[in-house]
Amino acid sequence: MSTLLSWIRRWQSTLIVAGFLAGVLYFTRDRDTRKCADLPVCAELGKCGGAPPECKATSDDACKKARVCQSAGQCHAVGDRCVITDDWCQKQRSCKASGQCTAQIGPPDQCIAGPNDCQGSDICKSDGLCMSRNGQCAATADGCRASMPCQRDGLCSEQEGRCLALTRNDCETSENCFKQAKCSANGGICKPDADDCKTSALCQKYGLCKTKDGSCVADTDEACLASEECKLNGRCRVKQNTCGTVKDEDCAASTKCKEEGRCAVRYGVCASTENSHCRNSDVCKTQGRCATDNGRCIATQNADCRKSDLCLEEGRCFADKSSCAAQRDEDCKRSKVCKEKGTCTAKYSRCVVDFNYGKADAGAATLGTQQNAKATGGTKPATSTKPKP
Numbered sequence: 001m002s003t004l005l006s007w008i009r010r011w012q013s014t015l016i017v018a019g020f021l022a023g024v025l026y027f028t029r030d031r032d033t034r035k036c037a038d039l040p041v042c043a044e045l046g047k048c049g050g051a052p053p054e055c056k057a058t059s060d061d062a063c064k065k066a067r068v069c070q071s072a073g074q075c076h077a078v079g080d081r082c083v084i085t086d087d088w089c090q091k092q093r094s095c096k097a098s099g100q101c102t103a104q105i106g107p108p109d110q111c112i113a114g115p116n117d118c119q120g121s122d123i124c125k126s127d128g129l130c131m132s133r134n135g136q137c138a139a140t141a142d143g144c145r146a147s148m149p150c151q152r153d154g155l156c157s158e159q160e161g162r163c164l165a166l167t168r169n170d171c172e173t174s175e176n177c178f179k180q181a182k183c184s185a186n187g188g189i190c191k192p193d194a195d196d197c198k199t200s201a202l203c204q205k206y207g208l209c210k211t212k213d214g215s216c217v218a219d220t221d222e223a224c225l226a227s228e229e230c231k232l233n234g235r236c237r238v239k240q241n242t243c244g245t246v247k248d249e250d251c252a253a254s255t256k257c258k259e260e261g262r263c264a265v266r267y268g269v270c271a272s273t274e275n276s277h278c279r280n281s282d283v284c285k286t287q288g289r290c291a292t293d294n295g296r297c298i299a300t301q302n303a304d305c306r307k308s309d310l311c312l313e314e315g316r317c318f319a320d321k322s323s324c325a326a327q328r329d330e331d332c333k334r335s336k337v338c339k340e341k342g343t344c345t346a347k348y349s350r351c352v353v354d355f356n357y358g359k360a361d362a363g364a365a366t367l368g369t370q371q372n373a374k375a376t377g378g379t380k381p382a383t384s385t386k387p388k389p
Contacts (some may be wrong), residue, residue: 044068046082056080074109078301084109098123099137113137128155128163139163154182154190164188181208181216192216205229207243217241231255234262234270245269258282261289261297271295285309288316288324298322313337315351325349 036055042048045065049058053221057063060075063082069075084103089111089183095101099121102114112135113121113237121137124130128147129137148181149163150156154174155165165171168183171190177183181200186191192200197216203209208225210219218224221236224243230236235243245251248263251270256369257263261281262270272278275290278297284290288308289297299305302317309319315335316324326332332351338344345354 013158042066046074046077047080050080057082072109078105095121096122099129099132104135128158129161131161137376155188159188162188165190165382186214203227207235207294212241218243234265261292262295266295269295272297288319289322293322299324315343315346316349320349326351 034051034052035241036050037048039052039055041055042062044066045068046057046063046205047055048062050056057077057080063069063077064075064355066074066082068082073084074082075088075213076083076085077095083105085102086103088105089095090101092111094111095117098203099113099118099264100111101117102112104112113132115132118124118130118132120139121129123137124143125146127147128139128143128145128150129142129144131138139158141158144150144158144163145156147155147163150170152175154165154171155163156173157164158171159166165174165185165188167185169182171177171185174182174190176190177196178201180195181192181253182190183200184191186193189315191214192211194211197203197211198209200208202216203223206314207218207224207227207229208216209223210217212219216240218238221238222236224230227235227243229243230250231253232255234245234254235251237244237246245265245268248265251257251265252263254262254270256270257277258347259282261278261283262274263277263281264271264273266273272292272295275292278284278290278292281297283297284304285307286309288299288301288305288310290304291298291300293300299319299322302319305319307309308324309314310324311331313336315326315328315337316333317331318325318327320327326346326349328346329346332338332344332346335343335351337351341353343351343353345352347354
């Protein structure tokens with residue numbers, strides 16, 4: 001301590017001079033004389049008050065004029081800066097879509113779901129999320145029961161802010177119970193149990209009578225053979241968990257063979273592979289499609305078209321581009337559509353209404369009458385011989 005004091009006494013005059021010079025430098029330094037209103041921070045962030053470098057947002061007017069108001073909705077002065085407002089949140093798409101209509105001041109500033117925001121939102125109507133919880137819309141019991149996921153997927157019960165399938169009744173009233181046999185609640189969603197597939201329309205129509213990994217699948221040929229798809233489309237054998245087209249005999253016994261001539265297997269479906277398939281089918285008689293081409297029946301001969309119902313009913317009596325088409329007016333005039341609908345002129349490969357039909361004959365008759373009148377000098381109008389009173 002004594003050493004320090006002796007050092008100060010020794011250099012006392014020097015320290016006084018140094019302190020004086022430091023004071024002169026401090027008080028004579030160059031200062032920033034600009035105002036915050038003149039700086040970019042005012043135009044960008046609305047911080048137009050205070051003095052540099054501590055510029056502050058002190059008025060709503062300054063915030064509303066700043067770019068941050070237009071770009072981010074920060075138009076209100078709070079805590080020396082511009083922040084977002086409820087009005088701005090309510091103009092955003094997220095307000096109507098997900099109920100985020102209330103401003104939460106941060107940072108970061110963000111729009112959240114307030115106490116009264118969710119009930120009028122789209123997410124309440126579509127997903128049953130009608131109650132605000134921790135700034136987000138969460139599920140309510142009434143919202144779940146009225147929602148589309150309840151109607152479609154059976155998600156009709158509320159649990160911890162989510163719509164779930166918790167009871168069999170939730171699932172049995174859903175569309176997916178009727179369409180996909182998902183009639184049993186399992187893990188919060190609807191799935192088919194061991195018996196749902198057997199009693200479902202999927203089994204009756206498509207032969208999908210076995211429950212596997214949460215879906216209905218085909219597991220036996222017997223189930224496929226008893227299905228409607230076998231009778232209609234020849235899908236009568238198990239193929240990769242579904243009923244597929246495997247044998248020609250199944251196609252030959254199907255409705256597709258009788259109606260459309262698709263009587264043999266080709267590339268996994270019933271198709272027409274021989275002209276006899278088409279000639280023996282309904283489509284030959286009704287539409288003149290009596291020849292096979294690339295797995296289907298098409299019209300190739302005028303004779304087939306003229307014998308078809310299309311010729312008699314619609315005047316389509318000529319083969320053109322794989323189908324029967326109307327090419328002559330006389331065919332249209334003989335057809336049923338001419339008598340019933342007045343479509344008596346062939347145009348664009350079909351019979352159509354010709355609004356000029358009959359006008360030419362009427363014009364010719366009028367012209368003939370005029371010519372006859374000229375040849376005979378015309379007929380003078382009769383004059384009355386009755387004396388005037």
